[in-house]
Amino acid sequence: MRHRYFAFLVCLLLGCAIAVGAQSAPSPLVVIRAGTLIDGTSDAAAGPRLIFVRGERIEKVTDAGAAIPAGAKVIDLSNATVLPGLIDSHTHIFLWGEDPAKGGYDANILYAGLAQRAARATAAARRALEQGFTTLRDLETEGAGYGDVGIKAAIAEGTIPGPRLFVVTRAISTTGGYNLEGYAPELDMPKGAQLIDGPVEARKAAREQLDHGADWIKVYMTHRSWVDRAGNLVSQPTLTVEELRAIVDEAHGWKKKVACHAYNGIGMQRALDGGCDSIEHGLELTDANIAQMLRQGTWLCPTIAAYYENPAPADTPAGKRDRKRVEVHEPSFKKALAAGVKIVYGTDMGGIDWSKPESIDFEYMVRFGMAPMAAIQSATSRAAEMLEMQGEIGVVAPGAYADIIAVPGDPLKNIEELKNVKFVMHNGVVFRNEAAR
Numbered sequence: 001m002r003h004r005y006f007a008f009l010v011c012l013l014l015g016c017a018i019a020v021g022a023q024s025a026p027s028p029l030v031v032i033r034a035g036t037l038i039d040g041t042s043d044a045a046a047g048p049r050l051i052f053v054r055g056e057r058i059e060k061v062t063d064a065g066a067a068i069p070a071g072a073k074v075i076d077l078s079n080a081t082v083l084p085g086l087i088d089s090h091t092h093i094f095l096w097g098e099d100p101a102k103g104g105y106d107a108n109i110l111y112a113g114l115a116q117r118a119a120r121a122t123a124a125a126r127r128a129l130e131q132g133f134t135t136l137r138d139l140e141t142e143g144a145g146y147g148d149v150g151i152k153a154a155i156a157e158g159t160i161p162g163p164r165l166f167v168v169t170r171a172i173s174t175t176g177g178y179n180l181e182g183y184a185p186e187l188d189m190p191k192g193a194q195l196i197d198g199p200v201e202a203r204k205a206a207r208e209q210l211d212h213g214a215d216w217i218k219v220y221m222t223h224r225s226w227v228d229r230a231g232n233l234v235s236q237p238t239l240t241v242e243e244l245r246a247i248v249d250e251a252h253g254w255k256k257k258v259a260c261h262a263y264n265g266i267g268m269q270r271a272l273d274g275g276c277d278s279i280e281h282g283l284e285l286t287d288a289n290i291a292q293m294l295r296q297g298t299w300l301c302p303t304i305a306a307y308y309e310n311p312a313p314a315d316t317p318a319g320k321r322d323r324k325r326v327e328v329h330e331p332s333f334k335k336a337l338a339a340g341v342k343i344v345y346g347t348d349m350g351g352i353d354w355s356k357p358e359s360i361d362f363e364y365m366v367r368f369g370m371a372p373m374a375a376i377q378s379a380t381s382r383a384a385e386m387l388e389m390q391g392e393i394g395v396v397a398p399g400a401y402a403d404i405i406a407v408p409g410d411p412l413k414n415i416e417e418l419k420n421v422k423f424v425m426h427n428g429v430v431f432r433n434e435a436a437r
Contacts, residue, residue, distance in 0.1 A: 027055035029072040030428070032404065033064065034082035038411070040380035040395035043373065045412060048078065053402040056428040060398050077406045077423060080435045083376065084396050085134025085163075085403030085426060086418070087383035088358060090280060090301045092350025093124040093136070093151065094144040099310050099353065106180055109143040109190055117144050121151050124354045125162030129431055131358045132405035132421035135164040135383070135393055139218050139259060139280065140171035142192045142350075149213035161431060164403075166215040166387060168259065170194040172205050172247065173220035177238035193220060199246040202239065206250040217251045218259045219244060219276070222267035226321050233284055233324045237267035244274030259301075264328070272298065278386065280346070282336065283307075284328040290339045299386050301346035302333050304364040309352050333368050343370075344386050345379035359418040362411075372412045402428040406435045 032051040039046065039061070048064035052072075068074060094117050098105045112120070121144075128136055141147050148167035155162035171193040180189040194209070196202045206217050221244065222235035239247075244260070251258050252275075260276035262268040264284035271279060272292045278299040279285075285293075285300075293300065307325045312318035337343065347361050365375045384394030393401055406423035422435035 027428075029054050029059075029069060030075060031068050031072045032075045032082065032425075033078045034080070034406075035078040036081045036410070037061070037396060038081060038083045038373070038376060039397060040084040040377060040384075041397070045081070045410075049082075051082070051396060051404065053404075053425070053428050056401055058396065058398055058400050058402050058404075061396060075423075075430070075433070077435055080406040080408055080423065081410055081417070082396065082404060082406045082423075083132075083411075084380045084394050084400075085405055085424070086132050086359075086379045087135040087137075087345065087387070087394055088128065088133045088347055088349065088379070089137045089278075089344040089383050089386065090303050090346025090348050091124075091128070091136045091138050092140065092142055092348070093121040093128075093138050094118075094141045094147060095350030096120050096124075097353035097355075098351050100312065105142075105192070109180060109192060114144060114147065118147055118151070121147065122154075122160050122162070124350065125151060125155060125160065125165075127354050128349070128358055129161055129163050129424060129426060130421075132407075132418070132424050133163055133358055134403035134405070134424070134426045135166070135387070137166040137216065137259075137346075137383075137387065138168065139216075139261075140168050140193065143190050145170065146212045152213075163426065164393070164401075167213065168216045168218040169209045169212060169214045170205075171218040171220065172196055172202065172209075172239075173223065174238045174243070177220055177223045177236070196239075196243065199242050202243040203246040203250050206247045210251065210254050210256060214256070216257050216259055217247055218261065218280075219247055219271075221260045221262040221271040221274075221276070222265070225263055225325070226317060227324045231324075233264060233321070233328055235263040235265050235267055235283075237265065237270060239270065239274075241270050241274050244270060244276070248275040263325075272296065278344075283325055283332060285332045285336055287335070290336055290341060293336075293341050294339060297342070299342045299344055300336055301344050302329070302336075302365075303346045303348040303361065304329060304333065304368070305360040306348035306351050308364075309356075330368055333365075337369055342382065342386070343378050344383045345375070357419045359416075359421075362415045362418050366415045372415045375415060376411065376418075402426075408435065 030053040037049045052059040152165040178193040225235040257277035260271035262271040311322035380394035404425040409417040411417040424432040
């Protein structure tokens with residue numbers, strides 16, 4: 001009887017040991033042969049490299065001659081340029097373009113129900129990943145409430161494919177400071193952002209959004225803009241400095257950051273005085289604005305291409321405004337670049353139709369004087385730094401998430417090669433592979 005009991009204990013213990021061993025077995029090894037590697041941080045591209053991926057992380061990066069263990073799966077990208085997954089720091093997956101011919105911004109909110117908008121957001125997320133954007137900072141749902149939190153969760157649990165998301169939920173502006181507007185005053189129209197008045201409401205809104213899953217808070221510090229009689233771009237300021245400071249204080253207390261939509265003028269100055277962490281758009285930065293950004297370490301996400309899309313007719317007030325925005329944006333970007341302002345890549349996709357290439361802003365950044373490698377880093381390691389994930393995303397290096405893409409040509413010679421992504425790995429899983437031999 002004792003022998004039987006002892007044998008039972010041995011089997012039980014062995015079974016537990018086997019189970020524990022099975023749980024702790026290492027993930028299969030994948031080795032990527034990179035013909036050329038742009039790692040996201042180095043000043044120059046490297047020659048042939050091997051990238052060892054185990055699970056969702058990069059294990060090591062070696063010279064091409066290193067030994068590959070037996071049984072490893074090899075992905076041959078030796079004829080391609082390999083880069084970290086790209087980061088778009090300004091998108092709107094719940095927007096579906098703002099073409100005036102299709103109803104403009106308002107059509108997004110008035111014509112599509114929340115289920116349809118969620119389906120569109122799902123398609124937008126997949127579209128971004130297909131193009132090599134493995135991380136998005138999505139800067140508000142434009143009337144879709146906390147839908148971005150749900151899309152983020154669905155991606156994380158594997159229900160739908162998509163990039164890593166940093167979400168801001170509803171965004172914040174003031175009475176008279178956001179769409180929908182221009183309708184009969186007796187109509188209670190839906191708004192694209194949460195509207196507040198006063199520091200108490202501002203802090204409460206920030207708390208609500210953070211409590212419901214916001215990774216960042218977005219604040220509209222300017223709203224509508226126009227060209228005055230002297231030919232200057234004027235932008236309506238929204239929140240006061242006191243209102244913004246309440247939001248920033250609350251967000252920073254939660255160890256979160258605040259992005260401020262700001263074109264120029266009074267609203268821009270308030271955004272900086274209120275302590276925002278990033279300026280979105282920054283159409284017309286003054287020398288004083290730039291100096292303050294440098295002192296405070298404020299990031300700039302310029303979203304250039306969006307202002308070249310769908311301009312209103314030239315002889316209308318809106319058309320004059322649209323052309324003035326383009327006119328002032330280029331020299332503003334060049335001044336910020338020359339001064340050393342920290343710049344990250346952002347497109348405003350969603351405002352731009354998702355059928356357009358998401359790499360659309362790279363060509364403008366390079367055209368306006370940014371070196372191709374710096375433009376790539378603005379969408380890799382620099383964006384990762386802003387998101388406080390340096391060393392984990394935006395880089396091909398040991399310990400980083402295995403977010404890896406490949407293009408057939410050399411983006412340092414022709415930045416538009418980034419429109420031709422043929423391989424996408426996200427968190428160690430191959431999502432697209434048209435480049436491997």
